[in-house]
Amino acid sequence: MDNETKKQLIEAGIDVNKGVLRLMGRTDKYLSLLKKFPQDDSFAKLKDAFAREDCTAAYNAAHALKGISANLSLELLNERVCLQMSILQSAYNDENPQQKYTKLKLAEKLIPRVETAYDAAVKAIRSL
Amino acid sequence: MNLLFLTADGIFTGLKPCGTFWSLIFILILLILCLIIAKDIKHKHTDDTVRVLGNSYYAIYGINFRKHTYHIIKGSDYIKKRLPVYGKYEDLLDVMSEIIEKNAYKEFADNFSIENINRLVSEKIKDFGGEFLRLFDNEYKWVTVRVLYDETLPSDEAILCFREVDSERRWQLKQLKLLKDSLASSKRSEETKQAFFSNMSHELRTPLNAIIGLSELAKKNLDDKERLTDYIDKIKLSSSQMLAMINDILEMSRLEQGKVVLDNKQFSLVKCIKKCTDIFTSQAELEGKFFSVDINAKAEYVFGDSYRISQLVNNLLSNAFKFTPEGGNIHAGLKTWADNNTIYCRLTISDTGIGMSKEFLEHIFEPYARETRFASRSINGTGLGMSIVHSLVTQMGGQINVESTLGKGTTFTVTLPFASAGEKETPVQPVTKEAYSLNGIRILLAEDNEINMEIAAEILSEYGAEVVQAWNGKEAVEKFTASPDYYFDFILMDMQMPVMDGCTAAKAIRQSGKADAADITIIAVSANAFSADIAAAAGAGMNAHISKPIDFSELYRILNKYAK
Numbered sequence: 243m244d245n246e247t248k249k250q251l252i253e254a255g256i257d258v259n260k261g262v263l264r265l266m267g268r269t270d271k272y273l274s275l276l277k278k279f280p281q282d283d284s285f286a287k288l289k290d291a292f293a294r295e296d297c298t299a300a301y302n303a304a305h306a307l308k309g310i311s312a313n314l315s316l317e318l319l320n321e322r323v324c325l326q327m328s329i330l331q332s333a334y335n336d337e338n339p340q341q342k343y344t345k346l347k348l349a350e351k352l353i354p355r356v357e358t359a360y361d362a363a364v365k366a367i368r369s370l
Numbered sequence: 371m372n373l374l375f376l377t378a379d380g381i382f383t384g385l386k387p388c389g390t391f392w393s394l395i396f397i398l399i400l401l402i403l404c405l406i407i408a409k410d411i412k413h414k415h416t417d418d419t420v421r422v423l424g425n426s427y428y429a430i431y432g433i434n435f436r437k438h439t440y441h442i443i444k445g446s447d448y449i450k451k452r453l454p455v456y457g458k459y460e461d462l463l464d465v466m467s468e469i470i471e472k473n474a475y476k477e478f479a480d481n482f483s484i485e486n487i488n489r490l491v492s493e494k495i496k497d498f499g500g501e502f503l504r505l506f507d508n509e510y511k512w513v514t515v516r517v518l519y520d521e522t523l524p525s526d527e528a529i530l531c532f533r534e535v536d537s538e539r540r541w542q543l544k545q546l547k548l549l550k551d552s553l554a555s556s557k558r559s560e561e562t563k564q565a566f567f568s569n570m571s572h573e574l575r576t577p578l579n580a581i582i583g584l585s586e587l588a589k590k591n592l593d594d595k596e597r598l599t600d601y602i603d604k605i606k607l608s609s610s611q612m613l614a615m616i617n618d619i620l621e622m623s624r625l626e627q628g629k630v631v632l633d634n635k636q637f638s639l640v641k642c643i644k645k646c647t648d649i650f651t652s653q654a655e656l657e658g659k660f661f662s663v664d665i666n667a668k669a670e671y672v673f674g675d676s677y678r679i680s681q682l683v684n685n686l687l688s689n690a691f692k693f694t695p696e697g698g699n700i701h702a703g704l705k706t707w708a709d710n711n712t713i714y715c716r717l718t719i720s721d722t723g724i725g726m727s728k729e730f731l732e733h734i735f736e737p738y739a740r741e742t743r744f745a746s747r748s749i750n751g752t753g754l755g756m757s758i759v760h761s762l763v764t765q766m767g768g769q770i771n772v773e774s775t776l777g778k779g780t781t782f783t784v785t786l787p788f789a790s791a792g793e794k795e796t797p798v799q800p801v802t803k804e805a806y807s808l809n810g811i812r813i814l815l816a817e818d819n820e821i822n823m824e825i826a827a828e829i830l831s832e833y834g835a836e837v838v839q840a841w842n843g844k845e846a847v848e849k850f851t852a853s854p855d856y857y858f859d860f861i862l863m864d865m866q867m868p869v870m871d872g873c874t875a876a877k878a879i880r881q882s883g884k885a886d887a888a889d890i891t892i893i894a895v896s897a898n899a900f901s902a903d904i905a906a907a908a909g910a911g912m913n914a915h916i917s918k919p920i921d922f923s924e925l926y927r928i929l930n931k932y933a934k
Binding site for chain 2: 282
C-alpha cells in the first residue's frame with residue numbers, strides 16, 4: 243500500500259496499522275476485506291430502523307455496525323457508533339414505552355455524526 | 371531435792387539430784403537445740419517463699435495481724451524512704467494512700483485492713499488480691515496486690531505483696547476494648563443490614579402492590595381493551611422498576627461482599643470521561659438544560675477499570691440531570707496531575723438543581739436514603755445509586771465529597787489515585803505466528819456477518835485451526851448435532867444472529883443430548899462487553915466471553931485455558 247493511500251485511509255478515520263496487524267501483517271487480505279465494507283448493509287438498516295422507529299431493529303443494526311467497524315479498525319466510525327449504541331442499549335432494555343421512545347429519538351440525533359464517519363470511510367475505501 | 375517426772379508408763383518417778391542432774395541438763399539442752407533447728411527450718415521455708423516471691427514482686431511486707439504491725443521484707447522505693455523497717459500497719463496504709471489511685475484506695479483499705487486479713491486467715495483463704503492503679507514517679511501503672519498466708523509462716527503473720535502488671539493489664543484492657551468494639555460494630559452492621567432489608571422490602575413493595583392491584587383491575591376489565599392496555603402498560607412499568615431495583619441490590623451486595631473485582635487495564639481517562647459526557651450532551655439538548663465539560667489533564671493514561679469509572683460518572687451525572695430543572699446548569703470537570711508514578715484524578719460534577727438539606731447530606735451514601743420532602747416529585751431511581759458510587763470510590767482507594775445547598779445546587783468531588791500507564795497508549799504488538807499455534811484444532815464458527823466471519827475465519831485458519839462456518843444460531847446447532855461426538859474442539863458463538871441468537875443456540879447445544887454436549891467449550895463473541903451480555907452468555911451455558919474486535923492473543927489465551 244503506498245503512502246498516499248494509507249494517508250487517505252487514516253484521514254478517513256481508519257487505523258490501517260491496527261487493521262493490518264489484526265490480519266497478521268497481511269495487507270492484501272486487509273484491503274480486500276475493507277473493500278467489502280461498502281456492500282455491508284448494516285448502516286442502511288440502522289437508518290431504516292430509525293425511520294420506522296423500530297428500537298430492536300436499530301439496536302441489532304448498530305450492534306452489527308459496531309462489530310464490523312471494530313474488526314476493520316474503522317476507528318472514527320466505531321467510536322461514534324459505540325456512543326450511539328450505548329444509548330440504544332439503554333433504550334432496548336427500557337421497559338417503559340415512553341422512556342424507550344425518548345431514548346430512541348436521542349440515539350437518532352447522533353445519526354448525522356455516524357453518517358459523516360461512515361461516508362468518509364466508504365469514500366476512502368471506494369478510491370482504493 | 372527430788373524432781374518428779376512423768377514417765378511413759380504414767381508413774382511418777384523420783385530422781386536423785388546428784389548423778390541424774392547433769393543428764394537432765396543435757397536433755398534440756400537437747401530439747402532447746404531441737405526447737406531452734408525446727409524454727410530454723412521454718413525460717414528457711416519462709417526465706418525460700420520470700421525469695422521466690424521477690425523475683426516477681428517489687429514490694430513484700432510481713433503483716434502481724436495480732437500485733438497490728440508490719441515489717442518490710444522487700445520495700446518499694448517510696449515506702450523505704452517514708453517508713454522504718456518495722457512499724458504500725460496503720461502507718462503503712464497511710465503512706466500507701468498517697469500513691470494508690472484515689473478511687474481505688476477506699477476499697478483497698480477495706481479489703482486489706484487488719485480485720486479483713488484476720489478474717490481471710492481464719493477462713494483459710496490462702497490467696498486473696500486484686501488490681502489497682504498506683505503512682506510511680508509521675509505515672510499511674512497497674513499493680514496487682516495479694517495477701518498470702520500458709521503454714522510455713524508464723525501463725526500470726528501474713529504476707530502482703532505487690533507486683534507491677536501494667537503492660538499485661540494494658541494488653542488485656544486493649545483486647546477487651548477490641549472485643550467490645552468489634553461487638554459494637556457487628557451490632558451496628560447488623561442494625562444497618564436490618565434497616566437495609568426493611569427499606570428494601572418497603573421499596574419493593576410499592577411496585578409489587580401496584581402490580582397486584584393493576585392485575586386485579588385488569589381481570590375485572592377484560593372486555594375493555596383500552597383500559598386493559600393501560601393497565602398492562604403500567605404493570606410493565608412497575609415490573610421494570612422492580613427489576614432495576616433488584617439489579618442494583620445485586621450490584622450493591624456484590625460490592626459490599628468485595629465480589630466486584632476491578633478489571634485494571636491501561637486506558638485514557640480523558641477519552642473515558644469524554645465518552646461518558648457525550649451521551650449527556652445529547653440529553654441536555656433534549657431536556658433544555660445547559661451542560662458544560664471542562665477537561666484539564668496533565669496526565670492521561672492510567673491503569674484502572676474504565677467500566678467502573680464510567681459507571682461512577684454515569685451515576686453522578688444521571689443524578690445531576692434528574693435533580694436539575696429545565697434551564698439549569700450542569701458542569702463536569704476533570705483535572706488530572708501526576709505525582710511520581712501516581713496519577714490523581716479529580717472529577718467534579720456540579721449542578722444548579724434543587725440541592726439537599728444538611729440533614730440529608732449526612733445520609734446521602736446510605737442505601738435508600740432519600741430526601742423525603744421531595745417525595746411528591748416523581749423521582750425515578752432505585753435509591754442505591756449513591757451507595758454504589760460510594761462503594762466504588764472506596765474500593766478504588768479514592769474519596770468522595772459532596773456540598774449542597776437547598777434550592778441552589780450540589781457539587782460532588784471525587785478524587786481517585788491511579789497507577790500511571792506512561793504517556794502514550796502502548797502500541798499494539800503484532801501477533802506472531804510462531805508464538806501461537808492452533809494446529810489440529812477444529813472450531814465451529816457461528817457468525818452472521820460476512821466481513822466478521824471472514825476476518826475471524828482468516829485469523830483462525832492462519833494459525834492452523836480448521837474452521838467450520840455457521841451463518842446463524844440454528845445452523846450452528848444443526849452442524850454440531852450432525853457431527854460425530856467430540857468432532858469440534860471449540861464453538862465461537864456470535865451473540866446476536868438472525869434466525870436463532872447465540873444464547874438460544876448455546877442452550878440448544880447443551881441440551882442436545884450428544885455425548886460432548888456438556889463438555890464442548892463455547893465462547894461467546896459480541897460487540898458488547900456489558901456485564902448483562904456476559905451474564906446472559908454464562909446463563910446460557912457458555913464458558914467464556916470475548917468482545918469484538920477479536921483480540922487474537924486474548925482468544926488464544928481462552929482457547930488454551932479450555933484446551934483439553
